[in-house]
Amino acid sequence: MTETHTTADAAVEGPASCCQGGTACGPGDTPRRGLLIQGLTALISTALMAIPATLGGLFFLDPILRKKQAAGAAGGAGARKDEQGFLRLDVNREAIPADGTPVSVTVYDDIEDAWNRFRNVPVGSIWLRKVGDGPILAFSSVCPHLGCSVNFRRAENDFFCPCHTSAFGLDGRKSNEVPPRDMDALEVSMRTAGQADAAGTEIWVKFQNFRRATAEKIPV
Numbered sequence: 518m519t520e521t522h523t524t525a526d527a528a529v530e531g532p533a534s535c536c537q538g539g540t541a542c543g544p545g546d547t548p549r550r551g552l553l554i555q556g557l558t559a560l561i562s563t564a565l566m567a568i569p570a571t572l573g574g575l576f577f578l579d580p581i582l583r584k585k586q587a588a589g590a591a592g593g594a595g596a597r598k599d600e601q602g603f604l605r606l607d608v609n610r611e612a613i614p615a616d617g618t619p620v621s622v623t624v625y626d627d628i629e630d631a632w633n634r635f636r637n638v639p640v641g642s643i644w645l646r647k648v649g650d651g652p653i654l655a656f657s658s659v660c661p662h663l664g665c666s667v668n669f670r671r672a673e674n675d676f677f678c679p680c681h682t683s684a685f686g687l688d689g690r691k692s693n694e695v696p697p698r699d700m701d702a703l704e705v706s707m708r709t710a711g712q713a714d715a716a717g718t719e720i721w722v723k724f725q726n727f728r729r730a731t732a733e734k735i736p737v
């Protein structure tokens with residue numbers, strides 16, 4: 518009779534082998550398991566919510582981070598542009614004829630907006646010339662009259678804008694009354710490995726645009 522009673526009690530209380538080590542479950546085992554499951558669920562939910570939040574944060578921080586990287590790269594070894602705005606040209610001193618004949622050179626820069634960066638984008642052209650071992654002279658090819666392109670006329674040995682016949686000497690000085698001022702000379706810096714060096718062969722130019730149709734040379 519006693520054995521039958523014990524078996525019936527066990528059936529009512531449920532299986533007794535649910536705990537580790539084969540020990541019987543105590544009264545607090547079910548609440549503990551519930552707490553463990555709740556904790557794990559909360560942990561997984563938090564981790565899942567953190568993923569889109571992190572991605573969103575990176576999305577908005579990206580332009581700021583890239584701007585910092587670009588600022589850090591400016592002026593570094595191999596950089597195309599320095600902190601003062603000088604751009605390294607793709608021609609060196611030896612490529613400019615010593616007889617004073619002007620050479621048209623395309624200027625490249627790295628362009629970026631909030632989300633994109635484009636490397637080596639042509640941003641304009643300039644005229645370069647040198648006489649003998651003299652300094653490299655650089656002129657904007659944008660006509661100071663109304664912005665057409667100034668050409669070199671070999672036969673006349675001068676610069677000429679076909680739009681309204683502005684003419685200039687090879688030194689950039691205007692030679693008729695059409696243009697409001699001389700051609701816009703640009704600052705030149707000779708360098709070696711990006712460092713200022715009067716005997717260097719790298720040509721760096723401060724490429725700028727200026728207001729048109731004014732006697733004054735005003736950067737824009």
Ligand code: FES
Nearest residue numbers: 660662663678681
């Ligand atoms: S734009 Fe060059 S002459 Fe007018």
